[in-house]
Amino acid sequence: MNGAESLVRTLVNCGVDLCIGNAGTSEMHFVSALDRVPGMRAVLGLFEGVVTGAADGYARMAQKPAATLLHLGPGLANGLANLHNARKAQAPVVNIIGDHATSHQRYDAPLSSDVEAFAATVSHWVHSSREARNVAADAARAVQAARQAPGQIASLILPADTAWSPALGPAGALPVLPPAPVSSLAIATAATAIRKGKAALLMRGALLHGAGLKAAGRIAAATGTRLMADTFAPRIRRGAGEISVERIPYRPGPALDFMAGIETLILVGTQAPVGFFAYPGQPSEFTPPGVSILQLAHPHEDGGAALEELASLLAGSATARTNPLAPPAAPQDGTLTRETLMAIVAGRLPEEAIVVDESITGAFGLYGMLETAAPFDCLQLTGGAIGDGLPMATGAALACPDRKVVTLQADGSAMYTLQALWTQARENLDVVTIIYANRSYKILVEEMKGVGAEIGKSAASLFDLANPALDWVRLAEGMGVEATRAETVAQFDSALTAALKAKGPRLIEAVIG
Amino acid sequence: MNGAESLVRTLVNCGVDLCIGNAGTSEMHFVSALDRVPGMRAVLGLFEGVVTGAADGYARMAQKPAATLLHLGPGLANGLANLHNARKAQAPVVNIIGDHATSHQRYDAPLSSDVEAFAATVSHWVHSSREARNVAADAARAVQAARQAPGQIASLILPADTAWSPALGPAGALPVLPPAPVSSLAIATAATAIRKGKAALLMRGALLHGAGLKAAGRIAAATGTRLMADTFAPRIRRGAGEISVERIPYRPGPALDFMAGIETLILVGTQAPVGFFAYPGQPSEFTPPGVSILQLAHPHEDGGAALEELASLLAGSATARTNPLAPPAAPQDGTLTRETLMAIVAGRLPEEAIVVDESITGAFGLYGMLETAAPFDCLQLTGGAIGDGLPMATGAALACPDRKVVTLQADGSAMYTLQALWTQARENLDVVTIIYANRSYKILVEEMKGVGAEIGKSAASLFDLANPALDWVRLAEGMGVEATRAETVAQFDSALTAALKAKGPRLIEAVIG
Missing domain, CATH: 3.40.50.1220 (TPP-binding domain)
Known part of the structure; x- marks a missing residue:
């Protein structure tokens, strides 16, 4: 058994049974070991921001970590923004980051970088294995660190030779302390x-x-x-x-x-x-x-x-006041606006849905409209690093295959990690993505006023997404996701109803003013 | 004049006249200042990997730095992989990275992070301005650092209050030492x-x-x-x-x-x-x-x-041997392969083209086929962080509007930063992108053999991009770039001829075995 196999077996022993990754040469032995170890599912993301954002969404719903598989410093770098979000969400994540073989690290090869320095920016726990025989124990410690309340980012760096050299065998799970009692x-x-x-x-x-x-x-x-x-x-x-x-x-x-x-x-x-x-x-x-x-x-x-x-x-025998099932009335037709869109979502939301909200200005001020919808879990953008919505929905769907995921997604933010749609198609994940196509970084127009700055021509050009307009139907179809555009209330209601009824990923480009 | 305006004016004084960015709230005063300063062009990228990769391509062709504009730690994080490539290319880049106001940094706000730690991973020079009155001088030093031979990454962090508070005025350019003489x-x-x-x-x-x-x-x-x-x-x-x-x-x-x-x-x-x-x-x-x-x-x-x-x-009076103009003969029709594709490119390449090569396996071993094409400059992936091709082409086209840019682009790598196509459409950049659609991370299949690892079902699933197949025509059209698919020699030759004749961005999905 080589170090890589001892690592994969240890992860499974520790209850980590999903690996979301985008591997390169230095991770090939880890990838090969995935096939020799039963109980570990491998999912490909076409960009590391998808990988880490999916691990975030998975952890929030599964309440345990997935492993990410990342390719040296730059592969990790691409995943840092969504690891930042996961850190702010207190979501447990175990990153496995390949590195050059220890013998190769003294050379300034093209992909050489300070992997530990990249990892330290977002991690609570960082360790670089130096010997194949220690990899299993290091992995057990990484999972323990990730699972420590309230949830941490653990980054284990795996030089290629510690993956390919002989190891003794896997390690067992280490105990995870429960949350400390309040005094x-x-x-x-x-x-x-x-x-x-x-x-x-x-x-x-x-x-x-x-x-x-x-x-x-x-x-x-x-x-x-x-x-x-x-x-x-x-x-x-x-x-x-x-x-x-x-x-x-x-x-x-x-x-x-x-x-x-x-x-x-x-x-x-x-x-x-x-x-x-x-x-x-x-x-x-x-x-x-x-x-x-x-x-x-x-x-x-x-x-x-x-x-x-x-x-x-x-509280004695007091009982809590709970919300009634009374979604706001939705109009039958007319202009599609933020408000009418939200009323339709509130009315159509199935029980036990997972709502991923990266709508930014799309749902600001409309939070209360879902209060009386069918019961659901809501996941929000915790770290302000836009581009978490589509990946987080992907991870939530991997964690909860029997629940419908509905993503309320701003268009500008969606562009950051649109590659997530491909993984949704590949894995046939049950996700309905609603793109709020206002064709601008609308929040920035408001923020300019907030900070007291003036908007001139250059400034406006840095907020505007309308020239050219993004065509989300083509973008989704380009990645194998069925998609439709809705410009009226009736079109949106019909598209949402059909998408919720179907099993598998669907995208609706909701054109709003 | 506030700190932001003193900064923009200083950049222009130092010869930096292009700012490629994706701004957020903390950069609003910088954005606003762009409109008050003549001589600075602002270009929007819909993801920071596009921004930094474009700065890399621009620097390689313009032989001077562009400024990037990045939004706190996570915005910078998204750009790190292509800054890694720029660092390995010795390309000068000046990063302007917004941060929270100094008074706000003591709080753990959602977007709070250690911006200097993110920047240090790829930068030769890092500085965080602490007072508005120093921002201009700091910017002059940043440009000086970037331009120091052979070219460096300089990262200037700009807390929001140093941008919005009053400053005296801009600084002039600092002298840049020429390359040191060889002994x-x-x-x-x-x-x-x-x-x-x-x-x-x-x-x-x-x-x-x-x-x-x-x-x-x-x-x-x-x-x-x-x-x-x-x-x-x-x-x-x-x-x-x-x-x-x-x-x-x-x-x-x-x-x-x-x-x-x-x-x-x-x-x-x-x-x-x-x-x-x-x-x-x-x-x-x-x-x-x-x-x-x-x-x-x-x-x-x-x-x-x-x-x-x-x-x-x-060498006395010896003259150098130069290549003749004698591109390899291209077949009239038949199956489109790596070889026939390259023969057609060699024959059709216009004089003074810029060839951006992120073809990975697409052109390995075929390097010599362009040796007798019309003269061109070739830009390669220097740091191994895939996803530099489309952005680098974008930056090269911004630097050289009168030259045709031809991008030889692997499909897997293209997915990393496909948002660059939108900027190419927005700015009507004269770029022909050729996607090598082999629908796999083909190099990894070869690398598995190289490292002696076995390919099982899980491993294969981490290399395969065919399920579902990416549709590059729709992806490009979704971002406003005209696109066509070529499956034969004749189709590719016709598509390339038309694309080279046109002015503005075009994409060809070349389906190769």
Whole structure:
């Protein structure tokens, strides 16, 4: 058994059974080993941003890591932006990054680079194996690191000779510590603050789609405590039968208004809210002066259990208020707009869908319209590195083959990693992609105003995607995905209904103003 | 005047008059300043790999840097792979990378990352401006660093508040040192070695397309010295009327055979040749034992002038042998293969074309077929990070609007940065892209054999691009580029003839076995 086979067998031993990759020469022995080890599925992405974004989406839904397979420094570099998003999502990912053979590393060959330096920019754990006999143990440590709460990026660098040289055998899984318990002092302090009134719980992490959310709902019902989530949450349970959680607005002014009346902000698995960007003369911090900030649970702590303890202290027999199934009425026809599009999505969304939201301006301000749709999980762009939507949908579909994935996707961002559509076609993944074709980086036009800058001709040319217009039907068909264009309400409703009924990838180019 | 405007004016003062970018909120004041400063052209790329690859191609042809405009760590991350290629090409590039306002950097906002760490992976020079009043001086230093021989990657990080806060004014250009002179000892030593016989000159850099190449040709004619270039050269002058330079083979075995009979290898602006990858049991070094290696000129030294001095010492009145205009005969019709395709390209290539070669297996072994075509400049993939071809062609066309660019492009690599086609359409760039549609990562099938690994079902699935087949005609049309498919010699010849006659971007999907 060579090092590569010991690595693949170790990954399977550790519960990693999906490898999404784009390999090169230095990874050939790893690739060859995939065929000798049962239990590991291999999926090809035609660009590494697809690979790492799919690993992010997979991890958010499967709640365990996939392995990525990346080709030296540049292959890793192409995947860094979506690893940044995964890091901000606290999604566990195990990167296997090929490198030159150790004997070849002293030469400045064309593909030579400092792989560890590339990896360090986004990783919580980085290690370069130096001997084939250590690769299995290194892999077990990498998976352990990735699975450590709340989820980490682990990057294992595999020089080619450590893959092809003899190794003893695979390693077993290492224990993964559960999330740390929250101290009783923190729980008591939070309880006191909530009893005082004018408190809010700002939540992130597993509790937004697990038992902790129900407990938070009971606390809210019993005490009037507001429930909040970050503007961009990794995964949040929404829709009918679920607890409503308010979303912090994107801009400083509205965010501060949103916080008005709060005296204590209790953080559960997140940090105090700050602006996505700074704007001249506006504050970075979204908590008004005088608000007390309490940290009930850090991200690595068990915020869900803490909320359940709090609920038993505070909520008595109160039951949580849940959303009714009452999607907004959709018009029969007329102009397709952001609003009418969202009404149709809300009405047509099947139960247990996964909604991947990289709509940027497409759904800003319309968040509430899905509140009374059928229950679903929503995945958002956590790190602001655009181009996560199509890959994340790909990974979510790999994790949950029995659930429909619906991607709300801005056109400018979609162009970053459009190659994901090919993997969706290749694997026949059950994903409906809705492209918001407004043919501009529309958010930047708004951001120019936000920062007080003027838009001239050059500036406008850097925001405009209309010259030439992207034809998303041809782009999708070019990668084997059936696609259609919708310019009216009736066309969109009909296209969405057909796409949801079909099994396999479909794309709808929704032309909106 | 704010910091951003002082920066743009400084860039123009320093001779940087093209900005290729993809901006976000933190770069809005820079974007706005573009409209207030005459003399700076702004070009949009729909993905940062396009932006940096275009800057690479532009620099190789214009022999001066363009500025890139990149959005924080993740935007830079998307451009790193092609910056890696530019670094290996010794192409000058000035990156302007937006960052959060200095007051916002203490918060862990979604887009927060260690921008300097990302930049350091590929840059020779990195600096983060901390005050608006320093931005102009920092920009002048960045351009100076980029232009320092043989060409460097300079990354200037621009926090948003240093862009929007008041600055005094622009800075003037700083002096750029010429390449260092080669010592007379090095020239005398090389002359002695060449007189001894069995010598070869291995060359890289400006001399491969400048006066140095003519001098090398005279030395070769007078002394029988072999002339060689690295397997992948940044830019090399080729075709009729030019000096023939041998290309070092890609694999160790053929490379060592190629070097047989050489007793002294004289390096001019390059390093001793090594393998692209290591293979089990095969050497990394491509110089057989016993070969003496002399460094005539380091990359930062004036190798061209050194060759001219050597020629005056050694070549007397000898004239260089140049290639005749005698492209290989092309068949009239029949199956389209790598060979017949290349024969047609050789016959049809217009004078002073720029050939961008990312054909990978498409043209391996067929390098000589263009030797007697009309004279052209050839740009190759220097860093092995695939996805440089379409962007590099874009940049070359921006640098040389009066020359036809012909891109020989492998399909798998083309998928990495296909968004470049949109910029070609937008700017109506005169580029003919030939996609070698073999529908696989064909090189990897060969590399599996090279490293002695077995190909099973999973492995094969990671190389195969045929399921589904990519439709390059639709992909190109989806981005506004006219395209056609050619499956026979006659179809390809007709498509190429039409594309070369037209002005503006065209794509031909050449279906080859």
